[in-house]
Amino acid sequence: MQASDKLGEGPCWSPVDNRLYWFDIKGRRLSSFEPATGARRVFELPVRASAAAPKADGTLLLATEAGLAFFDPRSGSFEVRQKMDLGPGFRSNDGVILGDGCFWWSSMDDAGGARAGVIFRTCPDGFTEPLIEGIHIANSLAMSPDGRRLYLADSKKQTIWAYDTADLSRREVFAATTLGGPDGSCVDAEGYLWNAEWGAWRVVRYAPDGGIDRIVETPVEQPSACMFGGPDLATLYVTSAWEDLSDEARAKQPLAGSLFAFEPGVRGLPLPVFEG
Numbered sequence: 076m077q078a079s080d081k082l083g084e085g086p087c088w089s090p091v092d093n094r095l096y097w098f099d100i101k102g103r104r105l106s107s108f109e110p111a112t113g114a115r116r117v118f119e120l121p122v123r124a125s126a127a128a129p130k131a132d133g134t135l136l137l138a139t140e141a142g143l144a145f146f147d148p149r150s151g152s153f154e155v156r157q158k159m160d161l162g163p164g165f166r167s168n169d170g171v172i173l174g175d176g177c178f179w180w181s182s183m184d185d186a187g188g189a190r191a192g193v194i195f196r197t198c199p200d201g202f203t204e205p206l207i208e209g210i211h212i213a214n215s216l217a218m219s220p221d222g223r224r225l226y227l228a229d230s231k232k233q234t235i236w237a238y239d240t241a242d243l244s245r246r247e248v249f250a251a252t253t254l255g256g257p258d259g260s261c262v263d264a265e266g267y268l269w270n271a272e273w274g275a276w277r278v279v280r281y282a283p284d285g286g287i288d289r290i291v292e293t294p295v296e297q298p299s300a301c302m303f304g305g306p307d308l309a310t311l312y313v314t315s316a317w318e319d320l321s322d323e324a325r326a327k328q329p330l331a332g333s334l335f336a337f338e339p340g341v342r343g344l345p346l347p348v349f350e351g
Contacts (some may be wrong), residue, residue, distance in 0.1 A: 303343020
């Protein structure tokens with residue numbers, strides 16, 4: 076789907092209304108796409124937001140630069156419900172609801188991740204706690220099907236780690252990239268990790284042991300995140316960005332900033348809705 080997202084990010088599939096939602100962080104926009112009808116809507120937001128979790132009542136929990144907010148796509152209403160000071164120059168970045176029913180999300184220094192951010196976890200009771208520090212550009216938040224492994228990347232260090240969810244102080248290198256930086260990820264039903272590799276013109280499927288299983292080339296240099304969607308979770312949606320591209324580079328990739336979709340032949344891992 077051709078769009079003009081300066082920094083498309085945070086694709087989120089809602090099984091409640093069967094729509095895909097995603098953000099243009101720098102444009103302060105939230106978009107939705109309904110595969111059944113092809114309908115797309117664009118909502119202007121009062122603050123920069125970057126990630127969402129669907130709620131059972133049809134609303135969305137959003138990670139924003141002002142903290143956590145509720146957004147109702149039926150009315151367009153937006154309300155900050157948990158105000159947080161992320162620090163001067165910081166904003167929200169990657170985020171996703173995971174198999175534990177909690178919303179995991181991150182903060183980052185908007186100056187290219189010059190200072191390290193924080194990984195937060197917000198559970199349905201509303202309690203938010205910082206869990207991981209020292210990550211400059213946090214991405215790739217995802218969880219293995221058995222819930223024992225948390226994936227997290229620092230795009231600045233071109234590394235994806237696998238954390239032990241029973242003890243987050245324990246981690247090991249899962250994969251390292253050389254062409255680009257690991258950006259947003261999701262896990263399929265077979266336990267493989269799909270990662271959008273920023274700057275590398277590709278989406279990579281990693282096996283559970285960290286080996287590359289498949290590479291899917293994209294027509295844009297900066298694919299930014301991916302998420303399975305559709306009623307049967309058979310479609311992989313990929314956001315992208317044109318931020319920091321020169322006029323010459325944009326002319327060579329006119330689809331930069333668009334949303335892409337393809338069927339990889341495997342289904343996504345179903346994710347819960349946020350019950351808070």
